[in-house]
Structures are given as C-alpha cells and as structure tokens.
Amino acid sequence: MAKPVMSTVDKALSLLRHFSVQQPEMGLSELARMAGYDKTTVLRCMTALENNGFIEQDSVSKRYRLGLAPINLARIRERSFPLLAVLQPHVDRLRERTNETSHATVYSSGKLVNAFVSDPDRAIRVSMDPYANLPFHATASGIVVAAHLPPSERAKIVGKWDFEKFTDKTPTSPEAMEPLFAQARKQGFARSDQSYDIDVIGTAVAFFGPTGLPAGAIAVAAVASRFDAELAQTIQQELLTTGRELTMALGGILPTP
Amino acid sequence: MAKPVMSTVDKALSLLRHFSVQQPEMGLSELARMAGYDKTTVLRCMTALENNGFIEQDSVSKRYRLGLAPINLARIRERSFPLLAVLQPHVDRLRERTNETSHATVYSSGKLVNAFVSDPDRAIRVSMDPYANLPFHATASGIVVAAHLPPSERAKIVGKWDFEKFTDKTPTSPEAMEPLFAQARKQGFARSDQSYDIDVIGTAVAFFGPTGLPAGAIAVAAVASRFDAELAQTIQQELLTTGRELTMALGGILPTP
Numbered sequence: 484m485a486k487p488v489m490s491t492v493d494k495a496l497s498l499l500r501h502f503s504v505q506q507p508e509m510g511l512s513e514l515a516r517m518a519g520y521d522k523t524t525v526l527r528c529m530t531a532l533e534n535n536g537f538i539e540q541d542s543v544s545k546r547y548r549l550g551l552a553p554i555n556l557a558r559i560r561e562r563s564f565p566l567l568a569v570l571q572p573h574v575d576r577l578r579e580r581t582n583e584t585s586h587a588t589v590y591s592s593g594k595l596v597n598a599f600v601s602d603p604d605r606a607i608r609v610s611m612d613p614y615a616n617l618p619f620h621a622t623a624s625g626i627v628v629a630a631h632l633p634p635s636e637r638a639k640i641v642g643k644w645d646f647e648k649f650t651d652k653t654p655t656s657p658e659a660m661e662p663l664f665a666q667a668r669k670q671g672f673a674r675s676d677q678s679y680d681i682d683v684i685g686t687a688v689a690f691f692g693p694t695g696l697p698a699g700a701i702a703v704a705a706v707a708s709r710f711d712a713e714l715a716q717t718i719q720q721e722l723l724t725t726g727r728e729l730t731m732a733l734g735g736i737l738p739t740p
Numbered sequence: 741m742a743k744p745v746m747s748t749v750d751k752a753l754s755l756l757r758h759f760s761v762q763q764p765e766m767g768l769s770e771l772a773r774m775a776g777y778d779k780t781t782v783l784r785c786m787t788a789l790e791n792n793g794f795i796e797q798d799s800v801s802k803r804y805r806l807g808l809a810p811i812n813l814a815r816i817r818e819r820s821f822p823l824l825a826v827l828q829p830h831v832d833r834l835r836e837r838t839n840e841t842s843h844a845t846v847y848s849s850g851k852l853v854n855a856f857v858s859d860p861d862r863a864i865r866v867s868m869d870p871y872a873n874l875p876f877h878a879t880a881s882g883i884v885v886a887a888h889l890p891p892s893e894r895a896k897i898v899g900k901w902d903f904e905k906f907t908d909k910t911p912t913s914p915e916a917m918e919p920l921f922a923q924a925r926k927q928g929f930a931r932s933d934q935s936y937d938i939d940v941i942g943t944a945v946a947f948f949g950p951t952g953l954p955a956g957a958i959a960v961a962a963v964a965s966r967f968d969a970e971l972a973q974t975i976q977q978e979l980l981t982t983g984r985e986l987t988m989a990l991g992g993i994l995p996t997p
Contacts, residue, residue, distance in 0.1 A: 492752040492788035499792075499813060507820030531749035535756075536849050537813075543951055549817040551848045551855070554824070556756060556794075556810035563764030564805065591808045592793050598808075694800055 494520060495528035499537060499549070508546045566698075567598060569732050573725050574601045574701060580721045581703050581714070584609040588617055588624045589699040593640050595625050598699065609683050609704040618679065620644050620660060621653045623687035624700035627673035630664040631689050631697040631738055637664070652678045668738075671726070672719050682707045686718045688726035691735040698733060701725055751777060752785035756794060756806070761869075765803045823955075824856060826989050830982050831858045831958060837978045838960050838971070841866040845874055845881045846956040850897050852882050855956065866940050866961040875936065877901050877917060878910045880944035881957035884930035887921040888946050888954045888995055894921070909935045925995075928983070929976050939964045943975045945983035948992040955990060958982055 489497070501509065501517050509517075515525045529547060532538040536552030561567055570587040578585035578601040586600040595617045602608055619625030619640065629637050646655045654660055667673035675685040687702035703718045730737050746754070758766065758774050766774070772782045786804060789795040793809030818824055827844040835842040835858040843857040852874045859865060876882030876897065886894050903912045911917055924930035932942040944959035960975045987994050 490784070490788050491748050492785060493791060495749040495752075496788065496792035496794065496809075499809075502813070502816060504816055504819050507816065527747070528749060531747050531753065533849050534750060535753035536851055536853070537753065539848055542953065548821065549813055551817070551846055551853050552753075552756075553810040553813035553817060554855075555853060556759070556806055557814035559759055559761055559764065560806040560808070560810060562761050567811070589808055591796055592790055594793060596793070596808050596812060598811075696799065 491524075491528070494518075494524060495532055498525065498528055498532070502547075502549050508541070508544075508548045510544075510546050514547065566733075569729070570599050570699075570701070571601075573729050573732075574599050577601070577701065577703060577721055577725055578603055581705070581718050583703050583705040583714075583718070584611060585701070585703050586611055586624075587699060587701045588628075590628050590697055593643065595619060595622075595628060595700070607706055607709075609680075609706060611704060618644075618647060618649070620646055620655075621649050621675065621679040622702075623673040623675040623685035624702045626660070626663050626675065627667045627687045627689045628697045628700050629660075630667035630673065631691075633696075649679050650677055650681050652676060654678065670719075672722055677707055684710045686715075686722060688722040690726050690729040690733065691737055693734050693736065695736040695738065698735065701729065748781075748785065751775075751781065752789055755782065755785055755789070759804075759806050765798070765801075765805045767801075767803050771804065823990075827856050827956075827958070827986070828858075830986050830989075831856050834858070834958065834960060834978055834982055835860055838962070838975050840960050840962040840971075840975070841868060842958070842960050843868055843881075844956060844958045845885075847885050847954055850900065852876060852879075852885060852957070864963055866937075866963060868961060875901075875904060875906070877903055877912075878906050878932065878936040879959075880930040880932040880942035881959045883917070883920050883932065884924045884944045884946045885954045885957050886917075887924035887930065888948070890953070906936050907934055907938050909933060911935065927976075929979055934964055941967045943972075943979060945979040947983050947986040947990065948994055950991050950993065952993040952995065955992065958986065 498514060498518055501514060511522060511525060515522045529538055533540060536550045538547050539550045540547050566589060574585045574587050582603045584602055587598045588595045589598045597615050597617060600611045617625055619629050629640060641657050648655055672686055672688045677683060683704050684707050685702055685704050687700045689697040689700050692698040705714060755771060755775055758771060768779060768782060772779045775782060786795055790797060793807045795804050796807045797804055823846060831842045831844050839860045841859055844855045845852045846855045854872050854874060857868050874882055876886050886897060898914050905912055929943055929945045934940060940961050941964050942959055942961050944957045946954040946957050949955040
C-alpha cells in the first residue's frame with residue numbers, strides 16, 4: 484500500500500508518540516533519529532508543539548518532555564464524555580469475579596487504545612502496559628471490535644494491519660482473520676489463545692455506542708496455565724453480562740443477533 | 741506587537757483550544773468561524789488531528805469532539821513527572837486549614853495552567869474553572885510566578901500579556917505591575933484584591949523546581965466579604981509553609997531572600 488505524503492501537522496503529532504513512560508525525555512538528535520526526519524523539521528515541529536504546551540524543554544539539559552496541554556484536553560474530553568469513569572467499575576467487578584487481569588479498550592479513529600486495567604491481587608497474573616495501543620489481529624479485543632464493524636469499515640482497517648507475528652499462533656493474513664470474525668459474531672465474544680503473548684489467553688466482548696457501532700471492548704487476560712473449562716465459562720458469562728450492561732450505561736445499541 | 745505568521749502546526753494545535761467543557765462538540769463551519777480560518781484550512785488540520793487520535797468525528801452528526809490521544813499523553817506525562825499527585829495533598833490541606841477554595845497552577849511554556857482545585861464544603865465559596873489558563877496580570881498566582889522569573893524571561897512574557905480589564909481594579913499596563921512584582925518578592929506571596937473577579941481576594945505563593953525557577957503557584961481564592969485580618973494572616977502563613985514544603989517535595993530550590 485502506498486504511504487501517503489505526511490503533512491507537517493501529521494509529522495508534529497507523530498513526534499509526540501515517541502515519548503513514553505520508558506522514555507519520557509529526549510534530545511533533538513535522538514528524536515530526529517527515532518522519527519526519521521531531519522533535525523530542521525523536528526526543531527520546527529517541536530517549537531510549535533512547545534508554544535502550544537504539548538512539549539516542554541528543560542531549560543538546562545535542553546531535552547524535551549511532554550507538556551501539560553494534554554492534561555487539560557484529557558480532562559475536558561473525560562468531563563464531556565465520561566468514558567473512563569463509566570468503564571472503571573465494570574472492569575473492577577470483572578476482575579473481582581474472575582480473579583484475572585481485566586481491562587477495557589476504546590476504539591477511536593481506527594485504533595484500539597487501552598483505557599483501563601484492573602490487576603488481581605495475586606502473585607502470578609498477566610501484567611499489561613496501560614498506555615499501549617493493542618494490535619487488532621493478535622488480541623481478543625481487536626478481533627471482537629473488528630468483527631462488529633460494518634464490512635466496509637472492517638475492510639478498510641484490516642487493510643492497514645501489519646500482521647506482526649508475536650507468537651507462533653498469531654494469525655498473519657487477512658484470510659486467517661475471517662473465521663475468527665465470524666466466530667466472534669456468532670458467540671458474542673472473541674478468544675485469543677496465546678496469539679499475542681505466550682502464556683496468556685484473552686477473552687473479550689465489544690460494547691456499543693448509540694449508533695450501534697462498537698465503541699470498544701472489555702476483556703480478561705488470563706494466565707494460560709490455570710485456564711480450565713470452568714474459568715473459561717465464568718469469564719465468558721461475566722463478559723457477556725458486562726458487555727450488555729456497559730452498552731446500556733453508554734446509551735448504546737446492541738447488535739441484532 | 742506584530743503577530744508572527746502562524747505555522748500550520750500552530751493552527752492545528754490552536755484549534756484544539758476551542759473545545760471546552762461548555763462546548764465539547766463543534767461542526768466544521770462553527771470551528772472555522774471561531775478560529776477565524778477558512779474552512780479548507782480547518783478541514784485539513786482536523787483530518788490530521790483525527791488521524792492522530794486528537795479529534796473524533798461523530799459518524800452521524802459529523803460534529804468534532806476531542807479524541808483519546810491526549811488521555812494517553814497525559815498519563816505518560818503524569819507517570820513520568822508526577823506533578824498532580826504531589827500537588828493534590830498540599831492543596832487539600834490548604835483548603836482544610838483555610839476553609840476557602842484552594843488551587844494549584846503550573847507554569848509551563850509561558851502559560852499558567854490551573855492544575856488542581858479543592859473546594860471547601862460550604863455554601864458560599866469561590867467557584868473556579870479547573871480547566872482554565874489564568875491571566876498573569878490579574879491573579880495572585882500569575883503575579884507571584886512572574887515576580888520570581890529571571891528579569892529577561894519576565895520581560896518576555898509581560899510583553900505578551902493583553903492586560904484585559906476584568907474589573908475596575910485590574911492593572912492594565914506593564915508599569916502598574918512593577919510594584920506588585922517587587923512586593924511579591926519581598927513578602928514571598930502575592931495578593932490580588934478583586935482584580936480578576938469582583939468579590940474574590942486571591943493569595944498565592946510560588947513553588948520552585950530543581951533549577952530554582954518557579955514551577956507554579958499554590959493559592960487560596962477567598963470570598964472578599966469574609967476576608968478579615970485573621971483570615972489574611974492564616975492564609976499567608978499556611979501558604980508560606982506549603983510553598984516551602986512543595987518546593988522540597990519536588991526537589992526544588994527556594995530563591996535566596
């Protein structure tokens with residue numbers, strides 16, 4: 484697929500994605516190298532980002548870090564469309580009932596963003612990065628959300644997937660996805676058996692917005708070695724209930740079976 | 741002062757500022773009108789912002805709202821540089837001890853951003869928008885932060901102020917600020933007597949970062965009709981203590997008196 488020429492705005496915004504919990508500060512050269520842009524372009528972008536509060540530059544070390552503008556935008560978004568506040572109690576209850584790591588993701592502009600993670604208080608558990616975007620093809624959340632998109636939108640997003648092979652069980656082509664989508668629609672949930680992480684079995688249901696489109700997914704990421712028929716049954720029952728309740732709480736519309 | 745020509749990146753980022761708790765959704769024409777740009781420019785900017793998760797477009801109404809990307813950036817920033825988590829207990833204690841609305845602001849890239857507000861549980865109190873940028877010239881927080889900047893940086897930011905006249909007591913020129921800066925440095929706190937809101941007396945101290953520069957301010961916004969000598973004394977004592985403690989908690993350096 485031909486890559487469209489990026490606008491300067493795209494470049495500037497994409498620079499923000501290089502900052503992470505693991506790497507919260509960067510110098511100009513480092514950032515230019517990571518992004519693959521020349522230093523002049525990066526400097527011009529960073530100046531505009533700094534003028535608008537998205538970036539701060541340490542006055543001594545001259546290294547860049549994220550600014551405070553995203554905090555205000557995040558609070559405006561959450562106060563106007565309180566999604567995280569609605570998700571949290573459902574995810575917490577799911578974790579209590581299954582005693583495995585539970586999480587919610589939100590589908591936004593073709594991406595699946597981890598929104599909230601709830602860890603069980605036990606020594607062996609799945610540990611998740613609460614700040615990551617999830618790959619659609621390798622996770623139960625991605626599969627169940629894609630399965631419930633209108634076919635034209637699904638075709639569009641599947642066309643953008645890179646099908647990175649995370650484990651021996653990762654599906655690596657659009658064709659391999661079709662039966663997974665069909666099964667997810669039929670069952671109302673998707674399961675990913677060690678296709679993203681070895682030793683993790685994910686189960687997910689979608690929740691739906693007022694337009695009847697999937698707004699995101701809630702999921703349980705369970706340790707594979709203790710995943711038996713009983714736990715499988717508990718997880719899918721709890722998820723199906725939670726998915727319905729969450730859709731209602733969001734004023735959403737469930738798909739007709 | 742001549743206004744510099746804005747880059748496309750500046751334009752795109754400035755569009756985000758039109759979204760607020762009061763106005764969380766907007767159509768293209770409305771946004772173009774508010775920003776004063778032509779529709780083609782706004783559409784190009786919004787497409788780039790949407791591709792990067794900063795904006796979502798409602799698939800039915802076609803209206804724009806803020807996306808989820810800022811939430812992730814805000815969490816990365818707060819996890820790497822946990823400023824809000826440090827500020828909150830200090831602001832809460834200040835509210836308990838003074839029984840008036842307390843808040844913290846952060847100085848970032850020449851702006852003063854409201855970071856955290858704590859309301860007392862009483863009927864008559866100052867109500868603050870926790871999402872607003874504060875005007876430097878009219879607020880105690882702005883005055884005390886500007887007062888402690890190096891003279892060259894202070895001259896630069898004062899040159900950008902618009903000196904909007906909020907009340908009859910708002911200072912409206914750079915010259916009117918000088919005695920306020922000098923007094924704030926001498927006392928260690930600034931007071932704004934109904935210069936931003938009629939009926940509100942603000943008192944603020946700066947807190948300092950590791951470079952010895954002001955990182956922000958903590959303040960008490962008190963109802964003017966009950967502001968007497970005793971409350972004034974309580975507020976300034978509590979603030980001076982809190983400012984020192986907060987500076988230490990941030991590994992900061994206090995200015996030499």
